[in-house]
Amino acid sequence: MFWFATQYSVMNSVRNTMNIVNETDYKSVAFPLIGSGSGNRGKEWSLNLMLKAFGEIESKANVIIVRYE
DSSP, X not given: OOOOOOHHHHHHHHXXXXXXXXXXXXXXXXXXXXXXXXXXXXXXXXXXXXXXHHHTOOOOSEEEEEOOO
């Protein structure tokens, strides 16, 4: 209730998940907007940080970002 997502928590969530995806050779993965719900942040804020994190990661997996309305 009083927790706020941070740049660190969002980007590390993406990095850690993508490490698992790459280690297990998954072909695709879907992400919700990390931090935009219970993390009390906006959708665009979360999306921008996630895209920044994805830009730093090499992967053959297809990444799908799920945006709930």
